[in-house]
Amino acid sequence: MFWALASTTAPCTKRRSSSSACRRAALGLAVTLTVGLVGGLLSRAFAIHAGVLFMGYYVAVLSVPAILAL
Secondary structure (H helix, E strand, O other): OOHHHHHHHHHOOOOOOHHHHHHHEEEHHHHHHHHHHHHHHHHOOOOOOOHHHHHHHHHHHHHHHHHHHH
């Protein structure tokens, strides 16, 4: 059910969609999958607790834009 809703509202399925919207959607999907896979690998291989991973995600969201602004 969810996949049917997601496929009808995706920005790349419309005929007049811009290619930048498709690129942003693809980038968002790639980042989400990468974060999930790396987090799962760290959790399983190194027995890192999920709470520690969430703290790392929050710090990254706050610190990466500040570092890029330098």
